[in-house]
Structures are given as C-alpha cells and as structure tokens.
Amino acid sequence: MTTVRSKSGRSLHLGMLASFATLMCTGAIGAPSPPQAASEQAVVMRLRAHADINRGRQIFDTCAACHQSNGAGAVDGSVPAIAGQRFGFLVHELVSFRHEQRQDERMQHFTDQHHLKDAQAIADVAAYISQLPETRSSNHGSGEALQAGALHYANTCAACHGAGGDGNAQHDVPRIAGQQYEYLLHALLNPADEVRPDFWSVHARVLNGLQRSDLIAIADYVSRLNP
Numbered sequence: 001m002t003t004v005r006s007k008s009g010r011s012l013h014l015g016m017l018a019s020f021a022t023l024m025c026t027g028a029i030g031a032p033s034p035p036q037a038a039s040e041q042a043v044v045m046r047l048r049a050h051a052d053i054n055r056g057r058q059i060f061d062t063c064a065a066c067h068q069s070n071g072a073g074a075v076d077g078s079v080p081a082i083a084g085q086r087f088g089f090l091v092h093e094l095v096s097f098r099h100e101q102r103q104d105e106r107m108q109h110f111t112d113q114h115h116l117k118d119a120q121a122i123a124d125v126a127a128y129i130s131q132l133p134e135t136r137s138s139n140h141g142s143g144e145a146l147q148a149g150a151l152h153y154a155n156t157c158a159a160c161h162g163a164g165g166d167g168n169a170q171h172d173v174p175r176i177a178g179q180q181y182e183y184l185l186h187a188l189l190n191p192a193d194e195v196r197p198d199f200w201s202v203h204a205r206v207l208n209g210l211q212r213s214d215l216i217a218i219a220d221y222v223s224r225l226n227p
Contacts, residue, residue, distance in 0.1 A: 040095050051128075055121075056125045077180055081180050083134055084175065084227060087127060091122060091172075136177075141185075141216060146221050149218045160173050161176055177226060179223060181223035188219055189212065
C-alpha cells in the first residue's frame, strides 16, 4: 500500500490517511471545536432563519474571485465547487477557517473579521451559497473504473453522503456529487496537504485498506454524479 509522510515525520498508509478533505462526512460531526468556534457556529445556525440573501450575494462577490460567480470552483482542482452546498457544512467550514481549525491562507484571510465581520455575515453568505444551483465537474478521470468506483463509494461513503452523494442536512454532511474531479483526486491522494483536524478519526477508519487505484476510481465516479 502506498504511504505518505505526515508533518510529524511518521509514515502512514495512504488508505488510512485518504479523505475527501473538505468534503467527506466529518463536517460538523468531526473533532470538537474550540469553545469560541463552537459558540460562534451555534449563533450562526440560529441566525439562519434571518439570513439576508441579498447581503449574502454582495459578500460572495469576494468569494467569486476564486470560487467563480456560480460557485463551480476551479477545474484544475485548486478550488472546490460550493454552489448548493449544505448550509450547516458551509458554516462549519467558514468558522473553522476563521478560528484556524483549518489551514489555508486564502480562506483564513477572507473569513477574518475584516471580510466577515460577524455571525450574521457568515449566515448571510452561507445562505446565499446554499441556494445557488448545484454544478457538476466538467473534467473527469478516464472512466475505465467507474464500476469499481461505484462499488467502493457504496461500501465506504454512501452511509454518510447518501447513495447519490447528496449529503445529509441533519448532520451537516456535505454534498459531494459533481464535485470537481481534480479537487477530489488531490484530496484523496494527497491527504497530508489537507490540514484538517476533524478528518482523521472518521476517514482513517472508513477508508482504511483502499488502494490508490480505488481512490482514483471513487473520485472519477463522484465527479460524474448529478448533484
């Protein structure tokens, strides 16, 4: 089995490390958040009923520089598709970046209080993104192992993400159907690059034993699912 080296220097099996990074079923059911982050997330969730979509659209103008105006992300995999994503999952991710529970300079910068000044702003932009029409990756793998990808997905992913990759709103599990293929592929094959504490316990267990070819097949299959 392929191995990668973690930042601590330990060699770890790829199958034990691989994750959908921002995409798999960690979401709000991952590792506990620091009290300040958990408190802000709870406030944002309560504000959902009072979210201002028009204000969210204005805030999203900043996000569109990377995520595109339709929220489709980047074909090269550098930015994920977020259009139509689950509100709760979006909030969890925004708050995680804001409180440095996820590491990405761009996202940490654009989720700080200069760009999202308060919980209401987070609720507004998350509400706007969640109602955008879902997009589907325009780039895929070879298509040679779609049957295997479907089988591996059914066995390891569908319990959380649903048979069609639609996620679970009740548990803030993200929608992954139609996600950018290159983004999925990078997340699966380069897990050490995804600095995300809430991944390890869940996905190490779920994906343990999968080979590199299995992960490629899953990414190809998921990218082709209709959102």
